[in-house]
Amino acid sequence: MSVHGHCYSPGDIFERSVMMMRISVKKTFAVFVSALILMVGMASLWALPVSAAQTVGLSRTSVTLEVGQSASLKLKGTSGGKITWSMSDKKVAKYSKGKVTGVSEGTAYIYAKYNGKKYKCKVTVVPASENNVVNVKKGGSVSVYVYTDVSEVMIECSDSSVCSVSGGALSSGSGYVLKIKGKKNGTSSFKLYDAYDKSVSLEFDVKVGSSSDGKVSFKLGEKKTSQDTSDFWGADDTASAGETSSSDASAYVDEVIRLINEERAAAGKSALKKNDELCKNAQLRAEEISVYFSHTRPDGTDCFTAITVPYGYAGENIAMGQRTPEEVMDCWMNSSGHKQNILSSNYTAVGVGYDPSTNCWVQIFISD
Numbered sequence: 001m002s003v004h005g006h007c008y009s010p011g012d013i014f015e016r017s018v019m020m021m022r023i024s025v026k027k028t029f030a031v032f033v034s035a036l037i038l039m040v041g042m043a044s045l046w047a048l049p050v051s052a053a054q055t056v057g058l059s060r061t062s063v064t065l066e067v068g069q070s071a072s073l074k075l076k077g078t079s080g081g082k083i084t085w086s087m088s089d090k091k092v093a094k095y096s097k098g099k100v101t102g103v104s105e106g107t108a109y110i111y112a113k114y115n116g117k118k119y120k121c122k123v124t125v126v127p128a129s130e131n132n133v134v135n136v137k138k139g140g141s142v143s144v145y146v147y148t149d150v151s152e153v154m155i156e157c158s159d160s161s162v163c164s165v166s167g168g169a170l171s172s173g174s175g176y177v178l179k180i181k182g183k184k185n186g187t188s189s190f191k192l193y194d195a196y197d198k199s200v201s202l203e204f205d206v207k208v209g210s211s212s213d214g215k216v217s218f219k220l221g222e223k224k225t226s227q228d229t230s231d232f233w234g235a236d237d238t239a240s241a242g243e244t245s246s247s248d249a250s251a252y253v254d255e256v257i258r259l260i261n262e263e264r265a266a267a268g269k270s271a272l273k274k275n276d277e278l279c280k281n282a283q284l285r286a287e288e289i290s291v292y293f294s295h296t297r298p299d300g301t302d303c304f305t306a307i308t309v310p311y312g313y314a315g316e317n318i319a320m321g322q323r324t325p326e327e328v329m330d331c332w333m334n335s336s337g338h339k340q341n342i343l344s345s346n347y348t349a350v351g352v353g354y355d356p357s358t359n360c361w362v363q364i365f366i367s368d
């Protein structure tokens with residue numbers, strides 16, 4: 001039995017004298033993540049020992065934000081009990097539901113108190129960017145989130161030889177996400193507007209060069225509201241899209257597996273063991289979904305044909321656009337289908353793949 005949970009569909013693309021794309025909000029659209037569960041026959045399952053308790057600590061000890069920008073912040077390694085959060089200056093930053101948000105320019109500290117001990121993170125808030133320029137590394141990509149109530153948006157790109165764009169509607173119905181890929185050094189101008197009212201518009205430039213921004217957000221008709229360039233490893237050690245090294249990519253794979261087992265431990269589930277061969281299978285799938293975002297492979301076969309190890313049960317989670325292990329795990333854990341795969345008692349092993357050039361992620365779960 002297989003259950004498909006496809007969540008991403010690209011909009012129609014039209015080629016004119018300038019590159020133009022029309023994307024519409026549809027209730028069936030969601031963005032970048034999809035889950036699939038497969039049961040093959042009957043398999044004997046056994047419980048593995050729960051992993052040893054993780055060292056308690058904040059996911060970051062310092063973060064730099066623009067005014068209005070948010071970043072995830074969690075206390076890792078806890079095993080039950082109450083966590084109390086407090087801010088040294090709420091006029092500078094605030095904390096809510098796992099995220100710290102910049103309020104006004106300045107410096108503040110956020111504290112997490114757990115089992116009588118305090119953990120501190122320094123928060124530096126800087127003014128919001130005033131220019132509407134999106135930086136993309138040649139060969140890299142950037143996700144641009146456009147928040148709007150407009151039901152159908154037209155997109156014009158002045159020079160499609162500099163960069164390409166694809167996109168789709170956000171699952172929340174709050175707007176769209178565009179994936180812009182750098183093709184050659186240069187600058188291309190983008191214009192987005194309501195398909196039925198051109199006076200509602202947004203313009204920004206895409207500069208292709210030696211560096212890439214992180215996730216960029218706009219409101220249609222308004223200037224850029226946030227630009228998330230913080231990284232899982234800390235604001236001073238940011239890995240931009242397309243710049244992650246092979247060693248970093250390997251570390252990201254291991255970190256995703258660590259986070260999987262952290263979530264499983266918190267839910268009282270046995271830890272999954274890393275399967276190196278399955279990681280190779282997942283890496284192949286990560287490269288495949290950068291071409292064709294689906295649980296169906298580019299050659300038309302089922303995703304599970306990529307698995308080269310024996311298994312009884314198998315499941316796949318896929319995602320695109322998230323820059324760090326924490327971002328992609330937050331995304332998956334906030335989706336019921338993906339969370340079900342991550343916490344399922346059917347599985348005993350996992351493989352993870354990550355393509356840093358496209359920020360495509362794959363988890364493959366099996367019972368071995």
